[in-house]
Amino acid sequence: MxxxxxxxxxxxxxxxxxxxxxxxxxxxxxxxxxxxxxxxxxxxxxxxxFADFDAFLAEFVLDRVNRLDAGALRESAGTGSVVDNIAEAVVAVFGSVAVAIVPLVTFRDGLRARLRDAWPAGVPVLTDAAEMITDYLGAERELGRVRENADPQFLGPMLVGSAHLLFADRTGTPPTPEAVRKMVASALGGALRGPTGTH
The missing domain is CATH 1.10.10 (Arc Repressor Mutant, subunit A)
Structure with missing residues (x-):
C-alpha cells in the first residue's frame, strides 16, 4: 500500500x-x-x-506522548536503585520535547479542545509520566523496596510536578542529572527502605 x-x-x-x-x-x-x-x-x-492546524497539533502531541517508554521503567523494578531509576526516567521525559508540549497545550485553546476526546483529564505528557512513575512505585512497593505505607498515587504526581518545575525554563540550562537525582531522593524521603531504595 x-x-x-x-x-x-x-x-x-x-x-x-x-x-x-x-x-x-x-x-x-x-x-x-x-x-x-x-x-x-x-x-x-x-x-x-489534517482537517486544520489544531487537528495536526493534537496528532503531533499524541504521537510524542506515545513515545514515552513506560515499560522500560516498570521492567527496572527490583534492579538498581529506586532513586536512580526514577531520575533516569524523569530526565528521559523532560529532557525531550515533552517539556515543550506542556506550554503548547496550555497556549492553544483549540488544541486543548481537540485533545479532550483522547485525553479527558490532565495535560498529556504530565499525566502519562505520573501514571508511569505511579505504576513503577507500586511495583517497587510489592517488592518491598518502597515502604508499605507509601502511596504511589500521591508520589507519582508529586515527582512529576517537581520535575516539571525543574525543567520548566525552556531557554535556560537544563538541570544536571545530579540535581534531578537530588530532587527525586528528597521527594521520596521516608518512602524508601534504605536511603535510595536499593534494599
Missing amino acids: PTGVALRDVRRQLFDAAERVLLRDGPSGLTSRAVTEEADVAKGVLHRH
Missing part, C-alpha cells in the same frame, strides 16, 4: 519538523507556515492530511 506508506512518511516529516520548531521557537512560533517551511514541503501538504 504505497499510499499508506506515503502518508506515514508525510506525517513523520511534519511531526519531526513541528518538534524542531517547538523546541527552537516555543509555542508562539509553532505555526502551520513554520512547520511546512521547516519540513520543506508545500504549504498545502499539511492541510491535505
Whole structure:
C-alpha cells in the first residue's frame, strides 16, 4: 500500500519538523507556515492530511506522548536503585520535547479542545509520566523496596510536578542529572527502605 506508506512518511516529516520548531521557537512560533517551511514541503501538504492546524497539533502531541517508554521503567523494578531509576526516567521525559508540549497545550485553546476526546483529564505528557512513575512505585512497593505505607498515587504526581518545575525554563540550562537525582531522593524521603531504595 504505497499510499499508506506515503502518508506515514508525510506525517513523520511534519511531526519531526513541528518538534524542531517547538523546541527552537516555543509555542508562539509553532505555526502551520513554520512547520511546512521547516519540513520543506508545500504549504498545502499539511492541510491535505489534517482537517486544520489544531487537528495536526493534537496528532503531533499524541504521537510524542506515545513515545514515552513506560515499560522500560516498570521492567527496572527490583534492579538498581529506586532513586536512580526514577531520575533516569524523569530526565528521559523532560529532557525531550515533552517539556515543550506542556506550554503548547496550555497556549492553544483549540488544541486543548481537540485533545479532550483522547485525553479527558490532565495535560498529556504530565499525566502519562505520573501514571508511569505511579505504576513503577507500586511495583517497587510489592517488592518491598518502597515502604508499605507509601502511596504511589500521591508520589507519582508529586515527582512529576517537581520535575516539571525543574525543567520548566525552556531557554535556560537544563538541570544536571545530579540535581534531578537530588530532587527525586528528597521527594521520596521516608518512602524508601534504605536511603535510595536499593534494599
